Amino acid sequence: MPFDPILAAIRFGTGLSPRVAPPGSARAMLERLRGPDEAAAAWPIPTYDSLRPRFEEFLATGRAVNEARKGGGEAPVEVQERLASLRREAHAERSAEFRATLARLACAEDGLRERLVLFWADHFTVRGKSGAWDRYITPYVEEAIRPRVAGRFGDLLFAVTTHPMMLKYLDQDRSVGPGSRGGQARGRGLNENLARELMELHTLGVDAPYRQRDVRQLAELLTGLTVNGVSMAYRPAWAEPGRETVLGRTYSAEADLGTIRAALDDLALHPATAGHIARKLAVHFVADEPDPDLVEAMRRAYGETGGRIGAVVQAMLAHPAAWAPEKRKVRQPIEFLAASLRALGVEGAWLLGRDEGQTDELFQTPLAEMGQAWQQPPGPNGWPEEAEAWITPQGLAARIDWAMTVPERILAELPDPRAFVEAALGPDLPREVSVAAHAAERRDEGVGLVLASAEFQRR
Amino acid sequence: MAILLDRRRFLGGLAVGCSAAASPLMTPVVFASAPWEQRLVVLILRGAMDGLDVVRPVGDPAYRAMRPTLAQGGLPLDGWWELHPALEPLLPLWEAGEMGAVHAVSTPYRDRRSHFDGQDILEAGTGEEGLAGAKDGWLNRMLQAVPGIEAQTAYAIGREELKILVGAAPVSSWSPDARLELSPQARRLLEVLYHDDPLFRAASAEALGIVDELHREGQSGGGELAGHVQLAQFAAARLRGETRIASFSLGGWDTHGDQRRTLARALRTLVETIQALREDLGPVWGHTAVLCMTEFGRTARENGSKGTDHGTGGAMLFAGGALRGGRVVGDWPGLGDGDLYAGRDLMPTRDVRAHAAWVMRGLFGLGRDVLDGAVFPRLDLGSDPGLVL
Structure with a gap:
């Protein structure tokens, strides 16, 4: 099957656009992916690190207000006001980050990069367990995931696993080696969640040959890795003493990040991980039941390059099964919104200019109605892949409703449906x-029908 | 005979251009009433409810020591069992015999302790072989075994897919916050657009059918995203009509840390859900059974962060006027060192599916061979625990 620019934009990018030409070749797609991140420069999103001082202030102010209440009183008015304004600010920032994300998806030249960012952000799902942490998911993606979407999987894995957002989400900040000084002194113990x-989600996959013993040993090996305030910290005094053996390999007794790095690198290079990641990428981009030969080619590329994601993507784009004309995947709701905005030619500047209320009304509430509340997947396994999970009566009704009613609120003049x-x-x-498109009675219905069509909903 | 076709096949087979709303056949009269009067609601508690904290075996000598921060403030039931304090609003139901629990139960899922696999097995109703591509869920297979099932007999409610109801038997699915207003022309064209795509065709036909039905009932739908109370109210409204089976899920049970607070929060949503069901079902509550099932239990001992980790055996709560509550049912395995599963979890002494099977037998009169064959393959049904009045 030859390379097809239209299919390339639809299946491996964020859709067709009257403003952005589709990719000319697989090679051009990969070169662009290796090149500078133009969309990040055009529609900036702050990194987690840059927001840390204010996040710290937010948590400290919240603590001060709570402690005053516990003591039966109230914090000084200026402290309470500061907390309220920090809260408003964080909420507004989160909304702005969503708009920037949408602008990139809708307007970027390099749609493949945007799709990979969505894919890896889902693979390494985090959520905030309290309101404050919820607001830093996009900055986490910007910092830990986006720069590494086509690099070595091991580097991505290390960046994510040592990020405070992940440590917090999967309770690593609560895990203490029971035999460590910290564990003994405070009577605290292991938390196996991370x-x-x-093993199950991020690397080997649930069908891989690992046991509860391996989970336990890895949990002991990870002790010491924790969160201090809003930053990652390594506390040797919390690390379980002694050597741990994971999947038959014994690691250094040294309590430091180096031991953790070594274990994560081994997990990244494990053959089960190569198979898991190859299949998951193929399932996401090509088909819920992908061609085994395609998966095998991607798995081989992973193994031969020490887990270079760019090489796995290259193997996918080089395989004829990736270009089968039948569109077997359904666009997830965020992809559907992005592709619609892209097809409508909506400008990034217009998207960035919306306020919080409009962002909720036009995009975030509809996303939730379509079954994909922004950054609230059902669990650490992220969003489902199967078409059937999305095209339910209620989910499809929400897509049709958006297609029929929202575009006319976005554009001063809707395009002629026939064009x-x-x-x-x-x-x-x-x-x-x-x-x-020709038979619709009204312009809004014509545009809505095109966007609601199965042909547009699929990729 | 056309009038006996279920809605999905009926609409799917309509000639293009014939709008469902305009069809004289599309009236509630078309649909035969369901095969039984009894109602079954299955609530899926996602995240693994800690059965040992919700229904507390305080009479077990090992219990309090295992749970130094969690075992406080329970509501005494009979000296041996206590209920979690957050369930206090449901105590009157318990005392009236309309709520109870089954303890030390689990699905056949063992050892990996993954939420997602655990939920898949729970909803598939199979052994671990169901992980490799379960095609359908157990509630759907139960429906497949009953002749004359209509799509509206069973409802999957909410925004997410409920695998427990997926399968060959027709079921309805909807979320009370959804809306779909189309001009007749747009509706006709949409039917043309989806005609050759079975997935889109079926989903849109179902959506339009439900919207039409709600319109006839004078409900418009739409509005705020549905929370647990709206889900319960929507379920109750359907169950007051032709619907006999409803399922939806409640999240928030994965209490790895600070469990006193996190579990109380999850239990509050459960309390409000059951209260809303009871209130809105009115007299129908009297022949309703609500089963609250979760993927597995949690560790017998508290962990290092005042929570519990993924375990094995746990509890199933049940409620409804059709059931015999006011008690905790089950063979207690004990919590001593040698009694635990893998030295860490409550030992399951019975398959939770056996309880669900006996409830369905009691409510719907299904044969044993159907229950331990098609519905729960190779299940050891055992003796009747007598949950149904």
């Missing part, structure tokens, strides 16, 4: 979509 998800159908789907569109 170790388990590391829009080709902008959204390319020249080789199925006859019935073209017929529907």
Whole structure:
């Protein structure tokens, strides 16, 4: 199957656009991916690190207010006001980060990079367990994930696993070696959550040959790694003494990040991880039941390059099964919104200019109605992949409702549906979509029908 | 005979251009009433409810020492058992015999302790072989065994997919906050657009059918995103009509840390859900059974962060006027060192599916061979625990 620019933009990017030409070749897609991150420069999102001072102030102010209450009184008015303003600020920032994310998806030249960012942010899902932490998910993605989406998987894994957002989300900040000085003194113990998800979700996959014993040993090996305030910290006094053996390999007794790095590198290079990551990428981009030969080619590329994600993606794009004309995947709701905005030619500057209320009304509430509340996946395994999970009566109703009602609120003038159908789907569109676009009684319905069509919902 | 077709097949087979709302056949009269009067609601508690904290075996000599910070403030039931204090609003139900618990139960899932696999097995209703591509859920297989099931007999409620109801038997699925207003022309064109894509065709036909039905009932739908109370109210409204089975899920049970606070929060949503069901079901509550099932229990001992980690055996709460509550059912394995599963978890002494099976037998009169064959393959049904009145 030859490379097809239209399919490349739809299946491996964020859709067709009247403003951005589709990629010319697989090589061009990969070169762009290796090149500078233009979308990040055009629509900036702050890194987690840059927000730490204010986050710390936020938590400290919150503590001061709580402690005053516990003591039966109230914190000084200026402290309470400061807390309220920090809270408003963080909320506004989170909304702005969502708009920047949407602008990148809708307007970026390099749609493949945006898709990989979504993929890895989902693979390494985090959520905030308290309101304050929820607000830093996008900065976490910007800092730990985005710069590494095509690099070595081991580097991505280390950056994510040592990030305070992940440590907090999977309770690593609560895990203390029971035999460590800290554990003995404070009577605290192990929490297995991070170790388990590391093996089950992030690296080996649930079908891999590991046992509860390995989870336990990895949890002991990870002790010492924790969060101090809002930053990652390594506390040797919390590290379980002695050597740990994970999957038959025994690690240094040295209590430091180096031991953790060594274990994570081994997990990243494990053959089960190569198979798990290859298959997951193929499932996400190509088909819920991908061609085994495609998965095998990607797995081999992973193994031969020491887990270079760019090489795995290259192997996918080089395989004929990746270019099968039938669109077997359904766009997830965030991809559907992005592809719609892209096809409508909405400008990034317009998106960035929306206020919080409009952002909720036009995008975030509809996303939740479509079954994908922004950054609130059901668990650490992220969002489902299967088409059936998304195209439920209620989920599809929400997509149709958005397609029929929101575009006219975004654009001063809607495009002519007869022209829009080709902008959204390319020249080789199925006859019935073209017929529907021509037969609609009204412009908004015509545009809505194109966006609601199965042809547009699939990729 | 056309009028006996279920809604999904009925709409799917309509000639293009014939709008469902305009069809004289699309009236509630078309649908035969369900095969039984009894109602079954299955609530899936996602995240692994700590059965040992919700229904507390304080009479077990090992219990309090295992849970130094958690075992406080329980509501005494009979000296041996206590209920978690957050369940206090439901105590009157318990005392009236309309709520109870089954303890030391689990699905056949062992050792990996993954939420997602655990939930998949719970909803598939199979042994671990169900992990490799379960095609359907156990509630759906139960429906497959009953002749004359209509789509509206069973409802999957909420925004997420409920695997427990997925399968060949027709079921309805909807979220009370959804809306779909289309002009007749847009509706016709949409039917054309989805005609050759079975997934989209079925989902849209179902959505339009439900919206039409709600319109006839004078409800418009739409509005705020549905919380647990709205889910319960929507379920109750369906169950007051032709619906006999409803399922939805409640999250928030994964209490790895600070469990006194986190579990109380999850239990409050459960309390409000059961209260809303009871209130809105009215007289129908009398022949309703609510089963609250979770993927597995949690560790017998508290962990290092005043919480509990993933375990094995746990509890199933039940409620409803059709059930015999006011008690804790089950064979207690003990919490002594040799009694625990893998030295860490409550030992399951019975398959939770056996309880669900006996409840369905009691409510719907299903044969034993159906229950331990098609519905729960190779399940050891054992003796009837007598949950159904």
